[in-house]
Amino acid sequence: MLRFENISKTYGQVRALSNASLAVAGGEIRGILGGNGSGKSTLVKIAGGTVVPDSGAIYLDGARTAIGSPKDAKKAGIIMTSQELSIVPNLTVEENLLLSRFPARFGILSDARRARRLSREMLDRLELGHRIDSEVAGLPENELYLLEFGKALIQDGDILLLDEITSALYDNNVAVVRSILRECKAANKTILFISHRMEELYSICDSVTVMRNGEAVGTFGIAEKNENELLTLMAGQVCPASGKVSGTGKAADARPVVEADSIPIRQYRKSVSIKVMPGEIIGVAGLQGHGQSEIVRTLHGMRGEVSIRIAGRPTTIRSPRQAVRHGFAFISGDRQTEGVFKEHSVGDNLAVVGELAKRGKAADARKALDAINVKYSGIFQKLTSLSGGNQQKVIVGRWTSTDPLLILADDPTKGIDVRARSDLHALFAGMAKRGSALVMVSSDDNELVSLCAHSDNSRVIVLYEGGIVATLRGMDITRDNIIAAAIPQKVGAGDGAR
Amino acid sequence: MALARFLAKNVKRTTALPAVLLFFTLLTVNFFIMPGALSRSFLVSFLNTNTAVICLTMGASVVIIAGGIDISLGPMVSVANVMLIKLLAAGTHYSAAIPLTVLATTAMGLLNGVLVAVLRGSSLLTTFAASTVYSGIALLVMPVPGGSVAREMTAFYNGSLLGIPATVFFILAPYVVWKAFKRTPHGIRLYAAGNNPAKAYSSAVNVPAEKLFAFGFAGFSAGIGTVALTSSIGSGDPLIGAQMSMMAISAAVIGGVSLSGGYGDITGGIFGSLFLGLITVIVLSSNISSFLQQFVSGVILLLGMIGAMLFTMRRGEKARRSADRGGGTAHGE
CATH class of the missing domain: 3.40.50.300 (P-loop containing nucleotide triphosphate hydrolases)
Known part of the structure; x- marks a missing residue:
């Protein structure tokens, strides 16, 4: 049983979580649904130890637990996957899989044989058996996410926090993840499952919590609400159906x-x-x-x-x-490595290929950002302080001009x-x-x-x-x-x- | 034969190969310039003069693999060299003076490590500052070269044990420590921490601890190198290590250790430093005017680097192509 109580977290000007509370029982797969910037990832990162909350507490089986680092979280049995992936490119698939938990003999020496057995077993379950000795650097995106998932599973924690692990997966991969999660559920593990794909939430989760503006606005059994109701809750307003635009026809x-x-x-x-x-x-x-x-x-x-x-x-x-x-314009889904200039401002990221002149850049950039509906507090703020969706809008915005x-x-x-x-x-x-x-x-x-x-x-x-x-x-x-x-x-x- | 097997295991399909090829190329060249260049006596004396740099290269390699850089290793050798001489002059028995020296350099390495890994100093800046301090201490302790070592030390160093030149054991000491470390789960953790500390951290790796080990190991290697060097030259010199930091770092890079951290191993670095040592031998033995020597060795080094880069690029392309094919069959059904 994992319980978040009144968790708040502020990044600079942006309030990521405000008094969010949430409880998940063992043997439950809880979906979390929310717009980008609604605080889902922050919540998971707080339990996983990579983000420290401003206030609030985490309870494990009723006992208040302090989590200050990923190591603490691991000790408490909380294992998290990261949307940004924790896969290190210079190691092989097997080494990455076991980075957080390498089997050892006498507590010191690496046990290569057991390592091989463990990783072989896990990779076979993920249908990645042929990749065991591959360099991670050349792997396609979906396999990297599967690997991230396997790396979490192999640590054998009681609580699994999965942050958009399926976002780059294809249907056949998702089926694998689904069946593995069912096994975890049968083993009485607690699972938080963040996804933007509705059909996954419906086919994988027992219940779903909707988040909006840093708060958990409601938790429902998965059968209680239909897709549109959830989307409405998530947006806080009626979601417009995507209208058909007539093409140029020429x-x-x-x-x-x-x-x-x-x-x-x-x-x-x-x-x-x-x-x-x-x-x-x-x-x-x-x-x-x-x-x-x-x-x-x-x-x-x-x-x-x-x-x-x-x-x-x-x-x-x-x-x-x-x-x-x-x-030609190129937009990659792999924002972290091929899209953003991390250390630079929103404005600079927007201007990198654009024709926005150095002078009067601010005005133009603001206009462009408003036109593409980006949520930001100032064009000089670092791009990485925006949510993933807003970052990607800025990247697309580069080319609009x-x-x-x-x-x-x-x-x-x-x-x-x-x-x-x-x-x-x-x-x-x-x-x-x-x-x-x-x-x-x-x-x-x-x-x-x-x-x-x-x-x-x-x-x-x-x-x-x-x-x-x-x-x-x-x-x-x-x-x-x-x-x-x-x-x-x-x-x-x-x-x-x- | 044993060498061939060792190379097959440690060099094939690693980034060390260019350094090995460079070394053997120069060895062949040298054979034609200097008859007898493949004799045991030449090889042993060649190794004797280069052991210190080889040890330093191993240390520098591990620090770079861990995502840092240590440019204070040379000055560390200077301090340790004059310290060892002074200890011996003060009547300390060599069996105590030698461990004390290695302990001192290890402590210096760990100090660098604490400043970089725990207090998060920039490793370049920190070890630059440290190198100035160490050079200063060396000059303070012994302003002019002098002193002598125990006769037993020189005798042991120039002799052999079980038929193996003694100097080899000095190289083996850090080598074995590192290989043992790599056999623990910390091996991959250090590589992960060196390449991407943030991702390593979120994988529950203790990043500062891994870096601390790397710096401590570099200090230890510098200590072993110092003992070898001091036994070899038999006296103290406060400037003896001044050029060694860059030599060691260059050798590491030639040996396939990537400055971006997390790639390569120390085997390549060993051959990298042997390659650097051979350049000196060739330039000296080919009767080039002393005004030209520096220029010629610089040109050889540059050519070697270009060759290594071209080689690595070509291999990278090949690997990519075969990876593509591998991916194809994997997805075939």
Whole structure:
């Protein structure tokens, strides 16, 4: 039994938690739902020992417990996964898995054999057995999150705090996590599960606590509230249904902005071709690692040379720098390493590629930030003091002033709450309406469906083993169709589409 | 044969390979310049003169792996060298003076460690300040070179034990301590702390403790190096270590230890320092005008570094390509 009582925490001007109270029993999986900046992560970090609260207390089985460091938390049996990941890039998968708890003989010597057995067991459960000796640096995102999950599990605590562990996972990975969590529940563990994906909350959790503005505003049995009711609670107001925006409709006769005949998908030794029309929105779907990221990353010059045609003119892109010069924009879902400049202000982060002049930057930046609905206290505050969703809005905001020819996005809304996500979608749709084309990869099929609803001029391409197995347009863009295409039932399946 | 097996285990597929190749390349070059360059007597005397730097390199490597840097190791050698000589001159038996010297350098290393790991000083600034202090102390204790060591020390150092040159044991001392440390769970913790202290901390790693160990180990290695050096030259010199800090750090980097922390190992550093030592030998034995010597050794060092970098880059690309293929088969079904 884990209980938070009246926890408060303030970062500078921003109040992250104000008198939040919450109790979870053993054998319960509690979902936590809340917008970015509602205090979910802070709450988890306080129990996990990486953040010290200003006031309030944590009780374990009724006894008040002081937690000052991750070590303290571990001793108390509280194990946390971090949204920012605690995976260290210079160690192997096995070493990372056991970093917090390496088996030892006589309390001193590493027990390599037991280490191997433990990690082999865990990795097999996570379906990552083949990665045991891999360098972590080259792993795809979803496997890193699975590894973070395994690293928490292997420490065998009584209380598991999972902060958006599924945000980068694909459906098959989520199924693995779900079945493991069921086992943990059967073993009477206490589990806090933060996620932005509604269907996961419904399929995994017993109950859900909604957080808003640093407070727990209500706890419900999972069957008590439907999706819309929860979203309304979370937002504190009625959630607008995503309206359908009519597209420009002039795409049919226009020339493609970008054509690529052969984008290599190296891991499958295949290549795909793609043709992007001005103002078009293309969603890229598929199972994990089937080449989706390769498309946008190759086009942005991140995978070496690639020959393309821009408005019919043959061009070779050799580096991201060149891609940007040709009017490409790239937005990564991996904010920490590829998006933000951590030590810099909101304003600087916004201006890094923009055309905002040095003088009068402040005024322009404010206007831009308001236009994209960013919650901030001043443009000179550090970007990292914003919530993840707001950080990502700033990153997208960088490009809005440049009117890019082509926006390439690799899972850009990963770990972002539903509201910020729909803000970002609206932002993308607005840019598309002004003529920018968008190619966006997403690990969340629902997201692509709602993104494409913004414009008539949109389609979803589905990849399987490095090839495009389906192209969906209009009413055909549904989650079921995407899933059906992504997992071909038999050879030659996939709606026969090219 | 044993050497080949050792290399296969410690060098293949690690960042140490370029340093090993550089070393053997220069060894071959030297053979053509100086006949007899592969004889046992040459190799032993070569090792004798380089043991101190090798020990320092091991210490410097571990500090860098732990995410710091220690530029005070050379001056530490100066202090320890004059201290050892003074102790012997005062009538202390060498069996007491030697452990005291190693203890003193270990304490100096730990002091650096406390300032950096616990009080969170910048390691560059802290050890720079410390190096000035240590140099000052060395000059204070012994303003001019002089003194002598116990005859037994020189005899032991230049002799051999069980057929193995004694100097090898000085290299083995820090080597074994580090390898033993790596066999405990602290091994990966130190690498994690060196590469990303924040993530290591949230993985319940005691980051200051790991760094403290690294600095203490560097002090210990400097002590062992000092004893070897003092036995070899047989006297005290307050400036003897002045150039050694940079030598050790360069050797570590040539040996594949990344300055960003958490990558590499000490084996590469050993070959890195041997490579540096060979440059001196080659320049001296090839009758180059003394005005040109510094220039030539600098050029060899630069060429060696460029070669190592190209080699590492090419290997990185290969590894990436094979990783891509591995990923492909993994996802195949």
